[in-house]
Amino acid sequence: MATTGGRPDDSSTGHSNEVETLQREYEWLLKFEVNDIVEQLQGVIAECSKRFPLSIPGHHQTDARSDKFVMQNTIATSADQIKVVATLTGDSISHADITLRLPKHAQPSQRTIVQNDAQWKLQQIQDAGNHLMQAMNLLNPNRVGGKFEFISGQEVRNLMAAVMGCLGRGRACLVVPKKRTIEDIMQGRNMVPPLPNDVAVSFYVQSYKLVFAVYHVQKDSHGQQKFDVLQAECSVPWLSEALVLFTVALQLCQQLKDKVEVFNQFNDFVVPEKL
Template sequence: NSINHQFHRLARDRSLPVQTMDCIIKKIPLMLETPHFASIAPTQISTSIAEVAAVFRQLYKLSKKMADSEKEEAANLQMEFEWVLHEEVHAVLGQLHTILLECVRRFPVPLCGNDSPLKQDKFVLTVPPEQLKCIVTLTGDCISHADITFKVQRQQNVTHRTSIQNDNPWKLQQVQDAGNHLQQAILHIENIDKDYIFKSSEEVLHVLGCILGCLQRGRSSLIVPRKRTIDDLMKSRNMKSLAPCLPEDLAISFYIQSHKLIFAVYQLSNVHGTMKFDTHQAECSIPWLNEVLVLFTVALQLCQQLKDKICVFSQYKDFSIGSRSQSALSW
């Protein structure tokens, strides 16, 4: 017990793999060269060898058991990976296609070859007490008619009146943009044959990335209106739809934000050489917009969930179709 245990450096090397009995046997003589074993009697050495060998046998059995367990886990993951590529990806794409076609039916304009007539709705946007009032008719992605009256802060005794007529409608570009992105997402899905076999996670992630991009852009088109300067508004083509024209210090705009149509009035003023403007707005809820946004959101969540699952498998670089001798689909 008083002996100072000075083991050979290889006897302390835990990084050497303990995978076979040959490896273990080769290590034992190296251990016997240590000062510790050299100072022990022969009979004691024999006993020590037997004890060391028994320990190594146990370690070998444990190592083999762990290796077998890891192989089984890898095989199960490979089976699940192949099932996801062959079955779940197509199932989710089918669900996405159904959801997006339902979204198409909610749009007020024909999409994806649908020749249904343009939907027409009438809405009233007001801010009491008679500060702003606008009665609009929405036809497809345009305001086909509007009767507009409003007062501005600096001229409360003056009521401005203008209108939009059928022959020169106000274009709601956001609706057209959202519809275009929706159609593009559907085309990405329809371009994949139902019998096509995906061969890697990267291939699936590329497809899902394209679909997600279209859905995100389409949804954002309706939720986040494009920022425009007052100068852009004044010079926009839509301002030419107004009859009669407004004074040079006034501008209006119609835009969509989430499920609402917003009507805004801008009054420009020059304060000490700096151009400033005051804004007043009225809004109303558009039912079909709310339905479209819900379907966009559901499709995005479904697509993102599948992408997250595929990303987990993509961390295993050895996973690909045919990496096992027997297909998981035959089990």
């Protein structure tokens, strides 16, 4: 006698089990693993922030570190054209002794000093620190227990995108100096004695280096403005450390985004209110 009906659909049962397993993994990710990675991220950003003169709520503000550098002329600048001994304190050149030799200038030998009472502000360092602080604030919401309570992957992706935006802008402040016109540079005359009106100098950061640039403004045979550029530079160890930490933090953010994206193909599970 023939029987009616058939065997249960094993494929549908298997698919249901797979979805349930993925759902549990997703819940675990959002409730526990995300917070573990966020904690790691907080640690990296906190470590990076120690390199900057930041005032962090709840933390004792230590004095800005001070380092003296003898800057080295670049390949395009001969050894005796620029001599600079600069002291970098936090986000400012607190002191610098500058000697220039400009053969094409009416006054070929010049010496000037940046003094402690008229420090040279390095806006790049201040801006990078501010972006770092913004990233830190995003990861330190006022919550009981200090934990995030995510219910969807989109929330995680949004948070990581915001944090990566802050970190990316902070890193870019150090790596890519803002372009300035020669007129803007010539306005920065906080040195004693002042340099001649046709000589401008600038301190700026480029990646892990402190750069000192000299611009000798001249007129060509047609009366058009031109200028000779001389440079000296030095490596700043703490800037190098900060850039590495910026990169590590960005990588952690991307890894967390990637983990969440794995579940995105399943229409973004939603974690129940009570797990």
